[in-house]
Amino acid sequence: QKEVEQNSGPLSVPEGAIASLNCTYSDRVSQSFFWYRQYSGKSPELIMSIYSNGDKEDGRFTAQLNKASQYVSLLIRDSQPSDSATYLCAVIDPGTYKYIFGTGTRLKVLA
């Protein structure tokens, strides 16, 4: 059973701090990784995709991928109360092209 694991949280950080969200995955051959943000009662919104080892930055968001450790993370700099949401990690199963989602980490940014 291919899995994606995330700490469910809640992760609480003060406004202006860096929030660090982590995800591990079980399938070594996975090549495509995604972070989604989901506000309560809304659908998931894609915020980052990453395919190569290393860091990828987009505004206040940085995704980090380490394929050897089967680990992908999301850093949110200068966290704002509007960043309070559940963050879902997803990987593509290259054998079936199904997306494997983690259960999400709930982030609370305290004003």
Place this chain on the structure above:
Amino acid sequence: DGGITQSPKYLFRKEGQNVTLSCEQNLNHDAMYWYRQDPGQGLRLIYYSQIVNDFQKGDIAEGYSVSREKKESFPLTVTSAQKNPTAFYLCASSTQGTGEQFFGPGTRLTVL
């Protein structure tokens, strides 16, 4: 505007009824997906389709059916065989190139 639309936004069903949830995309994506999300839970895959006239069962297909007659459309029918259909239903589509998957706004189904 390019995107994925789902209708209706809210749907109420009586026990024993079949209902069909609509999903349409104008992103020219080949692949489309249906997920179910229960309160406080993660996403569970119901069905997916990588090409017109072909689809595969996901992890929780029992009690559901789909069709993919057009590239733009992937309707989901929740049948009376689905024992606990009350949930938030999400449709998504993805591009073959980057594999990025995008979601529609969802349909919230309640069984009365």
